[in-house]
Amino acid sequence: MIPLLETRALSKHFGGLHVTNDVNFALAPGEIHCLIGPNGAGKSTFFRLLLGEYTPERGQILYAGEDITALKPFARIRRGMSVKFQVPGIFPSLSVAHNLEIALQHHLEGASLGAEIRRLLAFLNLTAAASDRAGNLSHGQKQWLEIGMAISLKPRLLLLDEPTAGMSPDETFATGEMVQALNRDGVAVLAIEHDMAFVRQIAQRVTVLHVGRIFAQGTTDAIIADERVAAIYLGEADAPPLRSVADA
């Protein structure tokens, strides 16, 4: 089975700093995969490489078998990727409903557009806020709105950069359930996360990044049990050569 997303020897450096260092990564269709690692490990840079906001110095990115390394972000989005950033990326002075309309108008119009907007508003618990200025929403609501815009594109692969940052435990759990609901519809998810409860809730596989390299990779339980992973969070371990924990 061809991986939905694959990177081969992907590398990027800023000045002398190798932020992404020879990363070989693969994500299967329909998989929920979490990317963890201490701050500065290069997770957000990796995302931006996947999206096309950064250009790698070496390596390739493949999507459903197609080499997309040279494509601009909007072209990658059109192939079925979608992203939700860490800092809520919404259109602040437009209304909530209008935000969704801009996301949906790609493939819908007229009556079906209106119906889909209403459906999404209900799904995101934002029906009451539909005509409010999006910039006035609470932080958690903004996150949800952006997730809503990201999923309205009906992507095959959803990239989430710290989706639960700033959320309460209840909101975090609800986000996890939403991600699993999406996954049942066949959407693959790659999420950067720090919240281990969330990772435990949703992840099928986990990759650990450390100073730009893949430090460990495996099932959620195996990674969480791995003492070396804990050590790099505490700053005790230096970057070791690539090793992968045996799948359970």
Next chain:
Amino acid sequence: MAVTLAMTLLRRLEGPQTLGRGPAFWTAFALVVAAAIAYPWFADGYTVGNTAYFFCWVFMALGLCLIWGYGGALSFGQTAFFGLSGYAYGVLTLNVGAAYGFTLAALVLAVALSAVMAALLGYFLFFGRIGGVFLGIITLSVTLALERFMAQTAGPEWKIGAARLNGYNGMSGMPPLTVPWFDGDVVLFPDVALYYGLLALLIVVYLALRILVNARFGNVLVAIRENPERAEMLGYDVRRYQLAAFVIGSALAGLSGTLYTAWGQYITPSSMGLTAAALPVIWVAVGGRGDLTATLIGTLLVLGGFQALTIYGSQYALVVMGLLLVVVVLAAPDGLVVAGLRGLGRLRRRETGR
């Protein structure tokens, strides 16, 4: 099928990107248009010609409103295209003349020239991922360089065909817009006929822009203004939309330039100078850059005010304009007309108890 298309377009006259909707607004609109049509019966020829002069400038303001207010890109290039098209009209009509309605063709060609040049400049800017302040600086530089270039074309060797460019003195003597008619061409001097022509053009452009900004194109444009990264991540090629808005807005500036040249039968480099380049920014900022109607009203108000100041207090006009700009930016960044309309809306709601 044509009927459904027309219905879709008409529905777009109202939408999230424009102020003013519902029967109250359109009744007021109809009244204003009726008043404008009746105006020449109550005013003398000079005043009518003067109002026509104001109308010439509104297109440039609407163009900047589209580029800046809706698209979020502050372009100082409006006056460059104003001058470019103005000179182009002059060169074309001085060489070919006004027969067989050529002046109308020259109008179209001059505007098209601006559109093409805007496409080239815009390609450099937007596909080079230049935005924000750098866009402003580069467009300002282009405008100033054009002015300096035209200002030094004083010698007799500077001519295109029969049209001498004339440096600082500018080009003059080109024919006004001339409409071919059966028993004699209608020459549109600054008088009633030109007034009606410009009024009609203004209404058409205004309505067309309303439809454009409320359509999907407008949605994407304001999305780009609000958060260009997010707009790209929704699958839109941001550069193309910005380029399209830039070309349309700059072509409108070219339209203004051509009409101005045809109105007064002259064009000089000073219409591309630093002061001239500030004026559209002032009109749009004072009116309310985020809305077409506000820009339209604001532009006419500021033009009228500026002219009044120039007549009565000549030197202080520009000082007032400069300070007005500062005050508006600090105190009413959405524009005075927008603030006024919102205030009216609040008053109405309070009165009707809603």
Next chain:
Amino acid sequence: MDLLTHAFTFLYQIGDAFSFLVLSACGLAVVFGMMGVINLAHGELIMCGAYVTAASTRAGLPLPLGILAGALAAGAVGMVMERLVIRHLYGRPLDTIVATWGISLAATQGTLILLGSSMPGIGTPLGSFTVGGYSYSTYRVVLMVAAVAVLAGLYLAFNATRFGTLARATIQVPHMAEALGVDTRTVYALTFGLGAALAGLAGGLYAPTMTIVPTMGTTFIMEAFVTVVVGGADIFLGTAPAALVLGTVRALLTTWQGQLFGQIGLLVAVILVIRVLPRGISGLILRERA
């Protein structure tokens, strides 16, 4: 004319263009590079310096003191501008452009009303020297030295003084500086004042070589902006090399086609450079993140 004379003329012209660009741009570079503020009234601050210098020199002050007076006057005006207008528009770069443009418009016209359409100038001092049968203005060489001196002075000011360190810290991470007890508002005001004073200095230095008119700011502003934009945010790694590159381009074109094409060529070069190096020369040198 032999090769050496050609070479000297060429070098002289590059130096002349370089110093003009450095002196007109450094004030703008300080304000834009460090604070991200675009000040379209920069030309009028230069004009202020020129007017004060001309007036005080005519009143009897020796030229160097007159220039200093010009710089200080412009610096004061700049600080007032910052307090009244700029301070409220941090984080809104496009609005800053618009507001400072309004100030520029009002200032130019206001000067015209108050002081008339021109002021008696002050002559260029120090006469001329000849090389290979052609004469060159000595004062212009002084200006070249001044340009280098200003760059050196700024370097020292920002890297070797307490104020410089505070300024750089405040501008890079304001809330940390606040947490360390720095009065960030004063730092911003002083930095903007410094940029304004540098503009006044440029005006004062060039006052003896130009006619003193209210619109003289426009002579400087386009070229200053172009230099800052091509150079990027860093003064030493950006503005200075940009001034050198642009100065050379300008000198080449002026020699070949005349003054005006020099200016236009500058503009074309800028558009090309911006397309290729979006962060300017300093961005290339520092390999900034895109």
